Amino acid sequence: MNRRGAALIIGVTMLVGACTADSDSPASVSDRSIECPEIAAGFDEWAVAGFSGTIAISTGGREDCSFAYGDTTITTDTVFSVGSITKSFTAAAIFALVDDGKLSIDDRAGDLVPDLGGPVADVTVAQLLTHTSGLTGNHGSDEQPLGRDEALAAISNLGVAFAPGSDVLYSNAGYTLLALIIEETSGMSYRDFMVTRVLRLPDGHVAGGFWEAGPHWALDGNGGLAMTTRDLASWTHALFTGQVVSPEAVERIRTPVFDVGDGTSETPGWVALDDKVFGEPGLAAAGGGDSTGHNAVVVWLPSSERVVAMASNTAKVTAEELLRAVGPALVAGDPLPTPRDDEVALDPGALDAVVGRYELDSGGSFEVSSRDSRLVVTAAGPDAVPALFPIPDDIGASRIAEHEADVLALLAGATDEGRDERKALETDIGTLDDVELAGTLFDDGDLRTYVTVTSGSETAVVWYALDEEGSVAAVEITDGLPSRSFVSTTGGFRPDDPSASEPTITFDDNRMTLSGPDGATTTTAARSAR
Structure with missing residues (x-):
């Protein structure tokens, strides 16, 4: 999209000197001049955390800095x-x-x-x-x-x-x-x-x-x-x-x-x-x-x-x-902030101990699994998805509810666009028997409402981003419900995303608690760990 x-x-505001860099790996940069070491060092840390790409900065048409990060094929x-x-x-x-x-x-x-x-x-x-x-x-x-x-x-x-x-x-x-x-x-x-x-x-x-x-x-x-x-x-x-x-x-x-x-x-x-x-x-x-x-x-x-x-x-x-x-x-002219570096190693058995299904009293649920020393949490339900993916403060609950209602109305086929959308979906997955709301998150500048659609014995997960008038801005049939990876810290788990700090997750007495900007969401284990 x-x-x-x-x-x-x-x-x-960039007040930097001249530097040029190409990288052989996310953590390695060569051929860098000394005029902007603090900025260069800061970008290096973000490359270690996962930034893969290039950066170019100029003043008055003159190139000040250019950086390249990623695998050996990426240059400036x-x-x-x-x-x-x-x-x-x-x-x-x-x-x-x-x-x-x-x-x-x-x-x-x-x-x-x-x-x-x-x-x-x-x-x-x-x-x-x-x-x-x-x-x-x-x-x-x-x-x-x-x-x-x-x-x-x-x-x-x-x-x-x-x-x-x-x-x-x-x-x-x-x-x-x-x-x-x-x-x-x-x-x-x-x-x-x-x-x-x-x-x-x-x-x-x-x-x-x-x-x-x-x-x-x-x-x-x-x-x-x-x-x-x-x-x-x-x-x-x-x-x-x-x-x-x-x-x-x-x-x-x-x-x-x-x-x-x-x-x-x-x-x-x-x-x-x-x-x-x-x-x-x-x-x-x-x-x-x-x-x-x-x-x-x-x-x-x-x-x-x-x-x-x-x-x-x-x-x-x-x-x-x-x-x-x-x-x-x-x-402010300060050194670049670096990504969070509070991850601690966790015994695989400790991860396995919290794997399972956790349910909200309001009906939503979370499926917790482990992969590559990370905790993977998958959300299902309009109450669960925003807890896993906190919505920005400037997007109110009424806007989310309106977006979800518009998506369901679209898939009900009451308009020409809705009928066209149903036809397109049925071309991919078969005749629609049921559409169930799975939740909404904010990503890539848009609200995305997930739905689970059923055709016979088959199900698929689809998300929709609608414009302000309720028309389809983007749509994607996904691999599954929205999920997020977390790393272990001394106080629990945080997102495996160096640019995000919430929600944090803790486990206690067969309960999982997600703490975000709007407070804590507590769930109860419905299925024991493997």
């Missing part, structure tokens, strides 16, 4: 999928056409793409750029081969959830429509225009290319690009200093358009962040979560002309999680 996620980014020149950061490039392409006099951002989409139908034909280019068109629903799955005509027909069939310009609703389909507009007005294919006009850096080097060969109009415009973090940082500086589009266009791109109300505002292709986040106004974009398993983030601090770009290829510590973890210290 391509998504933005930039609202999750916390501030980061490794290419990563950048997911929804592609939207920043698509927005730049639109303004390049504005510079050429080929279109205006006030033009109607239907006037620019004659074959476009449905209510989206009346929205403007500006509304598509800032996710204020109201376009709701998806036009295709990320990895689904999809031709241009099929994508255009699917977008024409999508609805508009509110009066365009009156609210914000994130839309991948809206950016694919922008790619179709680029193709119609430029006289070139979308990809050719991007390579020849938008991706080319001032030195003539082309910053990246497309991850899939195609036809992939499910991704084109909204999430198909791949590049190195060094090129991403270079391109970001070039964009905002008027070397990709005109200074007038840059001003339109960087100027907040729609205030979301949480310190962020929509701009064309980016999220604008107020000075409470960075200490100075900034812009950010992030993406990932599709089948590549990659995650990427880039931030631009205009007053200092600083760029930081990160990309990762594992879920252990993602690029966005790393930025969240180190941001406050970087803002």
Whole structure:
């Protein structure tokens, strides 16, 4: 699923010297200069904890630091999928056409793409750029081969959830429509225009290319690009200093358009962040979560002309999680915080002693197993999943309940989208006999509601992420109910995730207690340890 996620980014001000590093292993870095040893040492610790990917930092267009971590194949020149950061490039392409006099951002989409139908034909280019068109629903799955005509027909069939310009609703389909507009007005294919006009850096080097060969109009415009973090940082500086589009266009791109109300505002292709986040106004974009398993983030601090770009290829510590973890210290000019290092060895017999099933009085349950000296806990039930995966404070219980109700209503098939979704599920697993709510967690910037679906004697677990209007933003048939790995500490168990500290787990008198930000959840063993 391509998504933005930039609202999750916390501030980061980089005051660093020059250093360059490639790694042979997560714990080994070579060829590093001495100007930023504290920052380098901090990143090394996060690599040991599980970050695998690259980091590039620049000031004024000059590369300050670049790091690479992971196996021996990862260097600072490794290419990563950048997911929804592609939207920043698509927005730049639109303004390049504005510079050429080929279109205006006030033009109607239907006037620019004659074959476009449905209510989206009346929205403007500006509304598509800032996710204020109201376009709701998806036009295709990320990895689904999809031709241009099929994508255009699917977008024409999508609805508009509110009066365009009156609210914000994130839309991948809206950016694919922008790619179709680029193709119609430029006289070139979308990809050719991007390579020849938008991706080319001032030195003539082309910053990246497309991850899939195609036809992939499910991704084109909204999430198909791949590049190195060094090129991403270079391109970001070039964009905002008027070397990709005109200074007038840059001003339109960087100027907040729609205030979301949480310190962020929509701009064309980016999220604008107020000075409470960075200490100075900034812009950010992030993406990932599709089948590549990659995650990427880039931030631009205009007053200092600083760029930081990160990309990762594992879920252990993602690029966005790393930025969240180190941001406050970087803002303060302090050494980077290091991951928690309180794990203690535990006799396998002690793990086996707590293996079993634990039940909540309210109906949910946890299945506890051991694997590779880790405790693995699997949650089942709307009461159990949030205890295992604490929900952020800014997401209330009412929002979770609404999301769960919308998922169940969708799978009841009362709407056209719901009937289509049931049909798609039944193609994969057979006729649906029952749908049972399994719980909701927050991951990758979205609420994900898990359901167990039954077809005859077969069952499958599926999660859904819905947009604000209740349409499907992402869906996945999973390997099972949500689970989490924990390591042993002197006081019990904590998540095997260096960027997370809750919940903690303790065992006492045949009970398991999960302690999180909302208090303690106590369960009773229903099945003894093996």
